[in-house]
Amino acid sequence: MPFDFDFTDELKLTLSRLAKRNKPLAEEVKKKVRQVTASDGETVEHYKNLRHDLKNYKRVHVGSFVLFFRVFKEENFILFDRLAHHDDAYKR
DSSP: OOOEEEEOHHHHHHHHHHHHHOHHHHHHHHHHHHHHHTOOTTGGGGSEEOOGGGTTOEEEEETTEEEEEEEETTTTEEEEEEEEEHHHHTOO
């Protein structure tokens, strides 16, 4: 069963700017969101769990960018948190 999902306010702003500046990348992000939300409870586990400060998050690459998200299995919900360039994504 597909997951329900939402975006954080920060990510909504990033995606709206991205849609104006880089439409192909914005389409790739939408495609990845559809792919992740179409997963079921077991297949969503193949996305990489992060560690340390980001241990509650999973990630998926979109080109040279990283899309962070949290999975709430009990509520059947995914919260997409942020999109960052790989060079900046993991800086503490």
